[in-house]
Structures are given as structure tokens and as C-alpha cells.
Amino acid sequence: MSIERELKKRSQNKCELCSNEENLSPYQVLPAKNSDLQDNILACSTCITQIEDPEQTEPNHWRCLNDSMWSEHIPVQIIAWRMLSRLRSEGWPEDLLDMMYLEEDNLEWAKATGEGEDPEDKIVHRDSNGVIINAGDSVVLIKDLPVKGSSMVAKRGTAVRRVSLDHENAEYIEGKVDGQQIVIITKYVKKI
Numbered sequence: 001m002s003i004e005r006e007l008k009k010r011s012q013n014k015c016e017l018c019s020n021e022e023n024l025s026p027y028q029v030l031p032a033k034n035s036d037l038q039d040n041i042l043a044c045s046t047c048i049t050q051i052e053d054p055e056q057t058e059p060n061h062w063r064c065l066n067d068s069m070w071s072e073h074i075p076v077q078i079i080a081w082r083m084l085s086r087l088r089s090e091g092w093p094e095d096l097l098d099m100m101y102l103e104e105d106n107l108e109w110a111k112a113t114g115e116g117e118d119p120e121d122k123i124v125h126r127d128s129n130g131v132i133i134n135a136g137d138s139v140v141l142i143k144d145l146p147v148k149g150s151s152m153v154a155k156r157g158t159a160v161r162r163v164s165l166d167h168e169n170a171e172y173i174e175g176k177v178d179g180q181q182i183v184i185i186t187k188y189v190k191k192i
């Protein structure tokens, strides 16, 4: 039997998260272990879209976890844990998380995607357009920037290659301009 058929049987043709009966497809819970029934869930397109894109997550949709977090199926529990962790600041998900119990190795699996880490631990650097900057990326200055502690001005349009990130502060990156290592404010750059 294909995974999809087995999942449909397991779930009685319903989204295992919100019970929706339409637009269902298998969704693999990453990082996958065996690529079988034990790391797949049957989910609707609404749930899948929101799982994959934190910016489209609508907290109220996930009230469905009130029920589905008690699923006997581990992959369903994993996704429930991750979504509750993502939404923790809403308050009610925190209460549900407190009631949830995952075996140690399952908890490790749930945490593998970094969902639910303290925001302070997860500093994300973004350029002026909100694009994520990673260490080693190149950026271009979109503004003339005076360089602190010198008379130098880093000109708008200057490309800065292989930047490094300030791990304490999401607003700062560092890179070399004219052979000099300078601190640059992320809102004045564009990733190239």
C-alpha cells in the first residue's frame, strides 16, 4: 500500500492536525527517519502552507491542536509540538505545551528544526528588504556611511564581500571596505 493510502486509512481521510477533509496530502516530518508512515502525516493544504511559512501562520487556525496534540501518532505530536512552540507567545499554546509529553528522543526530533528556541538565541540578520543575510554573503551599501573612528566614508554602491555577523546584535554585520574591517548596519545594505 502506498504511504498516501496508509495515511488516509490511519486518519480516516482527515487532516491529522485540523480534521479538514479537503486538499489532503502526505507531509513528511523532517528530518525524516525512515521515510515511512512513522514520519509522515496526512495534512490539508492550509496546515502545510502554514507549517512551511511562519509568516503565514494564523494562530487561531492552530486551536485545532487542542485535540490533535493528543494523537497517538508520533509524527502528529512532533508537528503539534513545533507549531505550539512557534506560537508560544500567544499564551494558550504555552499552556498546551506544558501538558504535552514527548519521549526524550521524540522531543529531540521535535526540536531538530529549531522551532521554539528562545528568540534571543536565534538572531537573524536581515537586509533593508528583509532578506536574510548569512555569514559569507555579499552586500552592497545603499547609503553613504561614515566609518566610526575615522574620516573615511564608505560610499553608497560599495560592495562588501564575505560579511561576518555580529552574533549578539541582529542589526550589525562586519565586512571589509578599502581593506578596513568595519561594522555596518544591516538596514543600510542590500544582499547581492
Ligand SMILES: [Zn+2]
Binding pocket: 015, 016, 017, 018, 019, 020, 043, 044, 045, 046, 047, 048
Ligand atoms: Zn489541516
